[in-house]
Amino acid sequence: MPRCLARPKPCSRRPAAPVTLSGYLRDAATGEALIGATVFVRSLGVGATADERGYYALAVPRGTHTFTFSPISATRPPSNSSR
Numbered sequence: 001m002p003r004c005l006a007r008p009k010p011c012s013r014r015p016a017a018p019v020t021l022s023g024y025l026r027d028a029a030t031g032e033a034l035i036g037a038t039v040f041v042r043s044l045g046v047g048a049t050a051d052e053r054g055y056y057a058l059a060v061p062r063g064t065h066t067f068t069f070s071p072i073s074a075t076r077p078p079s080n081s082s083r
Contacts, residue, residue: 022057025050025069036072041065 025034033054040047041060048058 016062018059018061020057020059021067022055024054025056025071026054034071038068038070038072040068040070042068 021039025037025039026032027034033052034050035052035054037050037054037056038047039050039056039058041058043065044060046058046060048056050056
């Protein structure tokens with residue numbers, strides 16, 4: 001009796017479309033926009049910077065990711081450049 005072997009069908013699934021994480025970064029105490037603050041996903045090596053309204057948008061693949069939010073200090077020490 002002949003044997004029939006089932007062959008797997010080629011995978012026709014396309015990669016999942018990325019999703020966009022977006023929002024506004026604001027100071028919790030004052031509500032001011034955190035201009036220049038960053039949102040970063042280390043595992044993917046991608047990030048975004050907040051604009052003058054504190055808005056950012058970042059496209060990432062579907063899944064679970066850890067995001068790092070870093071404000072930029074508004075009080076930077078003055079530059080000691082003597083040229």
